[in-house]
Amino acid sequence: MTATRPPAIEARGLRKAFGELVVLDGVDVVVETGSVFALLGPNGAGKTTMIRILSTLIDADGGTAAVAGHDVVAEADAVRASIGVTGQFAALDELLTGRENLRLMADLNHLGRARGRARVDELLQRFELVDAADKPVSTFSGGMRRRLDLAMTLVGSPAVIFLDEPTTGLDPVSRRAMWDDIRTLAASGVTIFLTTQYLDEADQLAHAIAVLDRGRVVAQGTATELKRQVAGGHVRLELATPQARREAAELLGATPAGEDGIELRVATDGSVRALRALLDVLDDAGIEVEHLSVHTPDLDDVFFAVTGQPAEREPVGTP
């Protein structure tokens, strides 16, 4: 990644409204060539709309965008020749087999018979779809469909790849496999623009992150830079009773979130000294702590800090 190369994606002041509903409200995004960029935000933040505009599927109402150096409106065909898109919903031909789907992509990319066949075989191997290659896609599992979808996107060796929520709805094993695939892809030098609602996913995969909330970029930077925006970390205390929580909150000067519950979040730098001091205060007051965990600042805190609301947590096991 050198600074002299033009950015793979450059969007300035993108605006889009569907009727009364403003979905994008002046979004600026720059993605360096060869990097992985994550657009992070909750449902309805405008992530998919962003991908649809950048991949020439829909036109923006205002602003400009260039992908691989080409304007997405004036040079849409040149953009299409350099991109690959894997949408949120599998874009497969259900009636065809996995191999036939890939062959279709090879034909539409004008690879020619021999090169097309070789590319299809290579991708079937790489995405572990050889055994299922000749079965109709309608019999594929969720993880297999995503892998085939991604393989189809890669047939034409695109320079810029858009992945719209690549792991939403996948089980933890498939999810981790998808992460590995994305990392391998990133290592090969392509530019990846992905959207996600999962903070750990952005943290794990992306060089640069933009947090999108209600159509606006509310924070931008590397994961480290974003975390720096949040002062310190916190400890999470679990107390015996709601009553104990109220007392503890008063003692420690922390504001409990909500009336009920036994959990309390207290800001701290995470040092042993600070922790000991904290526990001493509670001990002296005779408040029993059932459970304690220390949290260094993560993107969760960032999201909370910049949007004022907690981000969506992933529904199944954290790797």
Place this chain on the structure above:
Amino acid sequence: MTGASLVLTDSATMTRRNLRRMLRYPSMTVLLVGMPIVLMVLFVYVFGGQLSHGLGTGLAGGHAGRAGYLNYVAPGVLLLTVAASVQGTAIVVAMDMTGGIIDRFRTMAIARSAVLTGHVLASLIQTLASLALVTLVAIALGFRPTAGVAGWLGALGVVTLFGFALTWLATALGLAAKSVETASNTPMFLMLLVFLGSGFVPAATMPAGLEQFARYQPFSAVTESLRGLLTGTPIGSYGIEAVAWSVGIALASYVWALRLYRRRRRA
């Protein structure tokens, strides 16, 4: 790759895809080609004996009774086959447009018209195959065309041109439909038009008003052209009308379909 060869290559690829899909999902094709055959059997064996009394021997191709009616109705059944077949086109197009893969096609550098052309060509091939099958069944039941090679080729030309036009129309209807269910209903009026013309009984037997409609609507022009070419009834101006209708419908539907296809971009 130049623009023209890109269009040809991509259209051929899409046509292959759609033909393969038809083979994978044959139940719809079977249903669509089965219906005209069932109706033909029904009309010939249930109504045919009675209906044949109203036909002169000229219209019945020189045959009497049921056989005479079969020789009269066969061109109408062929048009019914076309109308049923393009109903499948609308369904398949709507299925494609509501599925995820269409967005993939739209983000690829392929000829803009290839997606639609692929549907039209594959459907046309399906329609011609259905027509061949229905013709064979008709012949097996006693249809005895008097046409020579030129007559058969002429009939093939007329029905192909009309089928091409209706396929574009059905493609536009499939694109205009918001759901697959709608798409399966909207082309039904085409089958009705076969009955509201000279497909099953001569227009002259209908009440005034309906008779005028039946005489001048496109299906009658094509039916009478086919009937003339295959069984030797007089064609008159129907031939030129059939070609004019076909070209007109094809052009208007093509423009409409392409507009509908492009409109989605602003959504």
